[in-house]
Amino acid sequence: MTPKSPLKRREIVDSxxxxxxxxxxxxxxxxxxDPFEKVIDExxxxxxxxxxxxxxxxxxxxxxxxxxxxxxxxxxxxxxxxTTLVQISESDTPLxxxxxxxxxxxxxxxxxxxxxxxxxxxVDRWFYNLEEEVIAQPGTDAxxxxxxxxxxxxxxxxxxxTVSATQPQFAAALRRCHAARVKEEHAIxxxxxxxxxxxxxxxxxxxxxxxxKGDVDHDGAAGFLRGLLELLKQTGRAGLVLVLDExxxxxxxxxxxxxxxxxxxxxxxxxxxxxxxxxxxxxxxGTPQFFDGMQGVQRLPPLAQRLQTEFAKxxxxxSARAVQIRLQxxxxxxxxxxxxxxxxxxxxDHPARIATHVNDALxxxxxxxxxxxxxxxxGIAPRLYLKRLVGLLDQVDEHAEFDPLVHxxxxxxxxxxxxxxxxxxxxxxxxxxxxxxxxGEDRKGGRGGELE
Numbered sequence: 001m002t003p004k005s006p007l008k009r010r011e012i013v014d015s016x017x018x019x020x021x022x023x024x025x026x027x028x029x030x031x032x033x034d035p036f037e038k039v040i041d042e043x044x045x046x047x048x049x050x051x052x053x054x055x056x057x058x059x060x061x062x063x064x065x066x067x068x069x070x071x072x073x074x075x076x077x078x079x080x081x082x083t084t085l086v087q088i089s090e091s092d093t094p095l096x097x098x099x100x101x102x103x104x105x106x107x108x109x110x111x112x113x114x115x116x117x118x119x120x121x122x123v124d125r126w127f128y129n130l131e132e133e134v135i136a137q138p139g140t141d142a143x144x145x146x147x148x149x150x151x152x153x154x155x156x157x158x159x160x161x162t163v164s165a166t167q168p169q170f171a172a173a174l175r176r177c178h179a180a181r182v183k184e185e186h187a188i189x190x191x192x193x194x195x196x197x198x199x200x201x202x203x204x205x206x207x208x209x210x211x212x213k214g215d216v217d218h219d220g221a222a223g224f225l226r227g228l229l230e231l232l233k234q235t236g237r238a239g240l241v242l243v244l245d246e247x248x249x250x251x252x253x254x255x256x257x258x259x260x261x262x263x264x265x266x267x268x269x270x271x272x273x274x275x276x277x278x279x280x281x282x283x284x285x286g287t288p289q290f291f292d293g294m295q296g297v298q299r300l301p302p303l304a305q306r307l308q309t310e311f312a313k314x315x316x317x318x319s320a321r322a323v324q325i326r327l328q329x330x331x332x333x334x335x336x337x338x339x340x341x342x343x344x345x346x347x348x349d350h351p352a353r354i355a356t357h358v359n360d361a362l363x364x365x366x367x368x369x370x371x372x373x374x375x376x377x378x379g380i381a382p383r384l385y386l387k388r389l390v391g392l393l394d395q396v397d398e399h400a401e402f403d404p405l406v407h408x409x410x411x412x413x414x415x416x417x418x419x420x421x422x423x424x425x426x427x428x429x430x431x432x433x434x435x436x437x438x439x440g441e442d443r444k445g446g447r448g449g450e451l452e
Contacts, residue, residue, distance in 0.1 A: 006347050008024065008025055009025075009345050009346070009347040010347050011023075011024060011025070012024070012025040012028065012029075012342075012345065013342075013345075013346055013347065013390055013393075016342065016386045016387060016389075016390045017387065017390045017391065017394070018387070019383050019384065019386075019387040019416070021066070021067060021070060023115065024074070024115075025074075026067065026070050026071045026074050027071065027074055027075070028341065028345055029338050029341035029342055029345070030067070030071050031334045031337045031338050031341070032064075032328070032330075032334050033068065033071055035320055036068075036320050036325065037075075038320070039320035039321050040072060040075060040320075041075070041079075043055065043281065044075070044076055044079055044081065044238070044239075044241075044281060045079075047081075047238070047239045047241075047279055047280065047281040048079070048080070048081070048238035048239055048279065050275075050278040050279060051275070051278065051279075052271070052272030052273065052275060052276070052277045052278060052279075052280050052281075052282075053272065053280075053281045053282070054268075054269050054272050054273075054281075054282050054283075054284075054323065055281070055282070055283045055284075055323065055325070056283075056284050056285075056286065056291070056307055056323060056324045056325070057069070057283065057284070057285045057286075057324075057325055057326075057327060058285075058286055058287065058288050058290075058291050058324055058325070058326045058327070059285075059287070059288070059326060059327035059328075060287060060288065060329065060379070061287065061379070061380070061420050062329065062330060062377065062378075062379025062380040062381075062420065062424075063327040063328065063329055063330060063379055064327055064330060064382075065245075065285040065286075065327060066245055066246075066285065068285070068327060069085060069243045069245060069283055069285055070085070072241065072243075072283060073085065073110070073241055073243065076238075076241040076281070077110065077111060077112045078112065079238055080112070080236070080237055080238035081111075081237060081238045081239050081240060081241050081281070082109055082110065082111045082118065082122075082232050082237050082239075082240050082241070083109075083110050083111075083240070083241040083242075083243070084104075084105045084106070084108040084109045084110065084240070084241070084242055084243070085108055085243040085245055086101055086104045086105050086108065086242070086243065086244055086245065087104075087245050087246060088244055088245065088246050088247050088249055088250070089246070089249055090249060090252070090253040090257060094253075094257060094261060095244065095247065095250060095261040095264050095265060096257065096260035096261045096263070096264045097218060098218045098219075098221040098222055098225075098264065099198055099215075099216050099217055099218050099220070099221040100198075101221070101244075102198045102216065102221035102224055102225055103197065103198035103199065103216075103221075105225075105242055106119050106197040106198060106228070107197070109122075111237065119193075119196075119197055119228075120193055122231055122232065122235050122237075123174070123177070123193060123196075123231070125235045126231055126234060126235050127152070127178050127181070129234070129235065130152045130155050130156060130159075130178075131148060131152055133155065134148055134151040134152050134155060135148065137151075145182050146182075148182070149178065149179050149182040152178055153175045153178065153179065156171065156174055156175050156178065157171055157175065159230070159234055160174070160227065160230060162226075162230070163223065163226050163227045163230050166223050166226070167220060167222075167223025167224060167226065167227060169212055169220070169223075170196065170223060170224055170227035171227070172210055172211060172212065173192045173195055173196050173210050173212060174192075174196070175210075176188070176192060176209060176210035176211075177189050177192040177193060177196075177210075180192065180209070185209075187206070188206050188209050188210075191203060191206035191207075192206060192209075192210055195207060195212065195215075195216070196224070196227075198215075198216045198221065198224065200215050201215075202215070222271075222276075225277065225280075226276070226277060228240065229277060229278060229279050229280060232279065233279060238279070239278075239279030239280060239281060240279060240280050240281070241281045241282075241283065242280060242281070242282050242283070243282075243283045243284075243285070244282065244283070244284045244285070245284075245285050246285060246286070247265070247284045247285065247286045247290060248286040248287045248289065248290035248296065250262065250290070250296065251289070251290060251293065251295040251296050258295070258299070259299070259300070262296075262297070262299060262300040262303055263300060263303075265284070265303060266300060266302055266303040266306065268282060269303075269306050269307075270306075288326075291307065291324065306323070307323055307324055309322045309323055309324035311324075311326060315328055329378070329379045330378050330379040330381070330382060331378060332367060332368075332371070332378050335367045335371070335378055335381060335382060335385060336360070336363050336364055336367050338382060338385075338386065339363040339366070339367060339385065339386070339389050340360065340363060342386055342389060342390070343358055343363065343389065343393065346390070346393045346397075348393070348397045349397060350396075350397055350400075353396055353397070353400070354393060354396055354397060357396045357402075357403060357404055358389075358392065358393060358396055358404070362404055362405075363389070366385065366388060366389060366392070366410070367381070367385055369410045370384050370385040370388060370410065370412065371385075373410070373412040373425060374412075374421055374424040374425050375424045375425055375426055377424040380420055380421055380424040383418075383421070384412060384416075384417070384421065388410065388412075392404055392408060395407075395408070412425075414427050
């Protein structure tokens, strides 16, 4: 279970020390996800064969929805997928603005090889593959840059024929980008890559060089997403996993924005079902209130029908193949087990000392203490628990005379808590956080949380 690489172990522990979710290695301390492994792998295989797949994960705050999404992303990357996570928010990334969702998706794109700048690396790899194919053809002079460039442009058009039928500007931008690289017109090449990424405010002269007009809009973004899928396929990727995290924020926006967002989600499901995005696996995360409440999915009956899932009375009999799967609250036993796994992968210089002073009994005591600081809500505790555990492991590893039973005192400061943790701890942050009974009126002037 423990990774062989000390560097990887340190990377994981460094993230936990900061109270952050590690970017890699989640599978090493994921607990309680075994029931989903087989089905997730089957669904990823279906996407890799050219199908579009959709999955919804529901759970209260603290059940690990974002962790589940990160775990699935890791699993997908190991199987050759590119992955990206988009945090949905009305101010920054509204769900109904496909062009913004596309841009955020490209910015966060990762593959097994590249965790930063993956889109640019994929474009580079694709151009290289096309050039190698052209040069391998009989009669091609590899030293004639202009001839090679023209041949690559023609081959590029052939490979993107299906995309060009609905979004010709995607292929046009790539063709001119390759030509610019051959001619060492670096500013044009970089500007066109930025435009393909959906970045706004690309200079007009750069777009003019490729015969492009305007920025990527909502309709254009859907075509660009299909272009991205084709690009991934032709560079040997199995497909793309797109995570739309915290879609429950839709409930808190203006009514018109909410309607557009819900309809955009319905349209995405229909497009996947119709095969318009081959190789795309979409995962959304949300609270039960989003899926069941009238300010969420139930507000749009066609969407509610598509996501309807009958859950078993006993969660252990839930089907992992359902369009919706639900995560259960984090139990105390699972919290301790996660601590045990983190302790075992900790890159210690003194493993015997760790085994003696940070035994299972101490893990139980620490878990009970952190959960107690958060009103006994175990589901909210993992972040702070693991942060405290890593700090304690550091002290034991660095100081031979340090004994947690004698020298350690658990303190959790308010300023290191996030909003959910403060709520669990019963901390009132501002006057606006004091709950008032105003006869059903919410603090923003609406009823039932709706903003019209």
